[in-house]
Amino acid sequence: MKSILMDILLNNNLCVLSTCKNNIPNSSLMQYICDNPCTKIYMLTLKESTKYNNIINNSNVSLLIDTRIRNNEPQVQAATIYGEASILDDINDSKKIIEQLSSKHVSLLNLASDTNVCVIEIAIKSALLLENVDKSSLISFTKD
Numbered sequence: 001m002k003s004i005l006m007d008i009l010l011n012n013n014l015c016v017l018s019t020c021k022n023n024i025p026n027s028s029l030m031q032y033i034c035d036n037p038c039t040k041i042y043m044l045t046l047k048e049s050t051k052y053n054n055i056i057n058n059s060n061v062s063l064l065i066d067t068r069i070r071n072n073e074p075q076v077q078a079a080t081i082y083g084e085a086s087i088l089d090d091i092n093d094s095k096k097i098i099e100q101l102s103s104k105h106v107s108l109l110n111l112a113s114d115t116n117v118c119v120i121e122i123a124i125k126s127a128l129l130l131e132n133v134d135k136s137s138l139i140s141f142t143k144d
Contacts, residue, residue, distance in 0.1 A: 002038075002139060004077065004129060004131065005038065005079055005127055005129050005139055006038045008065055008067060008077060008078070008079045008129075009034045009038045009041070009065065009079070010034065010038065012065050012066075012067065013031055013032070013104075013105065014029060014030070014031060014032075014065070015029075015030055015032050015041075015043075015063045015064060015065045015081075016028070016029055016030070016063065016064040017030045017043065017051060017061060017062075017063055017120075018061060018062045018063070018064075019050075019051050019054035019055055019058065019061050019085070020054060020058055020060070021053065021054040021057045021058055026050050026051060026054055028050075028051055030043045031043065031101070031104075031105040031107070031108060032063075032101075033097075033100055033101055033104055038124075039123065039124055039141060040121055040122060040123055040124065041063065041081070041083070041121075041122040041124065042097045042100075042101065042119055042120065042121055042122075043101070043119070043120045043122075044098065044101055044108060044111050044112060044117055044118070044119060044120070045117070045118060045120055046111070046114060046116045046117060046118070047116045047117075047118055048116065051120070052087065052118065052120075055085045055086070055087065055120065056087070059084045059085050059086060060082075060083075060084065060085075061082075061083055061084070061085045061122060062080055062081060062082050062083070063079075063080070063081040063083070063122065064078065064079070064080050064081075065078065065079045065081070066078040066079075075131070075132050076130065076132055077129075077130060077131055077132075078129075078130040079127050079128070079129050079130070080127065080128040080130075081122070081124055081126075081127050082124075082125050082126045082127065082128075083122040083123055083124045083125050084122070084123045084125060085120055085121065085122045085123075086120075086121050086123075087118050087119065087120060087121075088118065088119040088120075088121050093119075094118065094119045097119045097121075098112050098117065098119060099112075101119075124141050125140075125141055126138060126139060126140045126141060127139045127141075
């Protein structure tokens with residue numbers, strides 16, 4: 001199951017990030033990258049954004065990544081990721097991630113050059129993997 005999840009994470013570009021503050025949910029369409037073992041996901045935001053403020057107040061997030069755009073096939077695969085989000089505070093790590101994100105996703109170049117840009121890091125806790133519309137599996141991640 002983890003290999004299917006890794007394929008979904010590594011071979012897609014868009015996700016829906018859901019955050020929440022005071023029981024008011026917020027969802028945003030985001031471009032992302034993930035680390036090599038597929039245990040962390042990275043994306044960009046501005047410090048004054050709703051998602052930034054929500055993450056500061058509540059680190060629990062979920063992401064939805066789906067293969068319908070990529071696979072023009074009848075079988076649907078999707079992953080709902082449950083994770084803990086934080087804002088990277090290490091300047092060098094942030095610069096590296098910003099470079100990686102903007103080189104992979106050219107549409108992020110303007111955002112990446114903004115002085116208020118920051119990197120969201122999501123540590124994956126678990127994932128609900130959907131294989132077709134009638135089969136799902138929960139995958140847990142353990143902390144190292």
